[in-house]
Amino acid sequence: MGMGTGARGTLKGAVAxxxxxxxxxIFSAAxxxxxxxxxxxxxxxxxxxxxASPLKHDAHFFHDVILLPIITLITLLVLGxxxxxxxxxxKRSNPTPARWSHNTTIEIIWTVAPVVILLFISLFSxxxxxxxxxxxxxxxxxxxxxxQWNWAYEYPDQSVSEYISNMLPEDEARARGVPYRLAADxxxxxxxxxxxxxxxxxxxxxxxxxxPAFGLKTDAIPGKVNETWFKAERTGVxxxxxxxxCGVDHAFMPIQINVVTQAxxxxxxxxxxxxxxxxxxxxxxxxxAQAQAGTTGAPVVGQATTGPEAGGTSIPTAQxxxxxxxxxxxxxxxPAAAPAAQ
Numbered sequence: 336m337g338m339g340t341g342a343r344g345t346l347k348g349a350v351a352x353x354x355x356x357x358x359x360x361i362f363s364a365a366x367x368x369x370x371x372x373x374x375x376x377x378x379x380x381x382x383x384x385x386x387a388s389p390l391k392h393d394a395h396f397f398h399d400v401i402l403l404p405i406i407t408l409i410t411l412l413v414l415g416x417x418x419x420x421x422x423x424x425x426k427r428s429n430p431t432p433a434r435w436s437h438n439t440t441i442e443i444i445w446t447v448a449p450v451v452i453l454l455f456i457s458l459f460s461x462x463x464x465x466x467x468x469x470x471x472x473x474x475x476x477x478x479x480x481x482x483q484w485n486w487a488y489e490y491p492d493q494s495v496s497e498y499i500s501n502m503l504p505e506d507e508a509r510a511r512g513v514p515y516r517l518a519a520d521x522x523x524x525x526x527x528x529x530x531x532x533x534x535x536x537x538x539x540x541x542x543x544x545x546x547p548a549f550g551l552k553t554d555a556i557p558g559k560v561n562e563t564w565f566k567a568e569r570t571g572v573x574x575x576x577x578x579x580x581c582g583v584d585h586a587f588m589p590i591q592i593n594v595v596t597q598a599x600x601x602x603x604x605x606x607x608x609x610x611x612x613x614x615x616x617x618x619x620x621x622x623x624a625q626a627q628a629g630t631t632g633a634p635v636v637g638q639a640t641t642g643p644e645a646g647g648t649s650i651p652t653a654q655x656x657x658x659x660x661x662x663x664x665x666x667x668x669x670p671a672a673a674p675a676a677q
Contacts, residue, residue: 374548374573375514384547387573387594388565391550393463401459405452470564473532475525481535481542481555481577484584488523495609502587517574522591526600527570535561545578546590552578567594 371377371385386392423429480487480497489497500521508515525531535544537555545552549565567573575590595603601611 373569374571375517376547386550387548387568387571388550389568390467390565391548393466394550397459397463401456405456409452467563470532470562471530471566473564474529476532476534477523477525478534479523479536479544479555481537481539481544481581481588483539483582484577484588486519486588486590487538488521490604490607490609492613493604493607493609493611494614495604495607498607500591502589513572514574516587517576517589517591519589519591522572522593524593524595524600524603525567526597527567527594529597530564530566532562532564535563540581541579542577542581542588543579544575544590546573546575546592548573548575551575554579567592570594570596 371380371382373385374387376384383395383398384391386395424432476490476492478489478491478497480489482499485502486500487497488500489495498521500519500523502516503511503513503518503520505515508518511518533544533551533553535553535555536559537557539557541557542555543552544555544563546565549567551563551565553561553563555561571594573592573594575592577585577588577590579585581588604611
């Protein structure tokens, strides 16, 4: 039995009301979208995490200003073509279909246009890729090793030995008021405003360091060291995760980075038994001090050796190659003997 006109009108009205209500609900949620959490996922969020480093700002620009408008225009163009074809070339509007199957002009357009679009995108894509590989002079180096299933961090320049970072148990995370499955018991600690170089590898299978707020996702591969960097623009706690399926406990490998002030970072290094003086500099300073004290066995400028083995005479030591010395005085010839009296 067919549906009456009144019933159809009621159904259309209900559908329109439902669509309008859904649209209003979406737009009313817009303020919630704007309140994104820094350094961690936002419940119900639809965009990228807020940027906290220069690389992530560049990634935001590439996504929001370059890719998204192009994708939107292409989608609208295809949708418009589909609607136009459905209306213009349906059986009622076009009872006699055309017999041609090729059009040179159209084929040239749909070949050249995508090439031009891709070339335009590549200009910004390559610039962003270059920024990721053009690391400034690093201030801090952290070696990151992925294990099944936790992370290990080491600071070679500060002599901080490798330590293991595990996910906080749920009850402890709830008690601390931190996000479960994101918070770690031993976070990575870095100073704010400093270039941090990450040397990333793995001990067993392939893992991946994913840090959304810093715009990083770098694979950790056994037997290979990948390098990336970031510079945190603000202090705070930032969370990431392993972004490569690595085994049964893949979901329990969070990455927590505490960005602190320089003074706090130095105190943390001291608490870990490290030092802000790089090992190479410390070793060089110790060698110089030993040389100055004459305890290395090397000759010291101005030092004299006396004793029975030297015949009780003072023997000046050789000058070091790095200390300028005055030229030795030329040996004066002994005066000639006076002639015998005649």
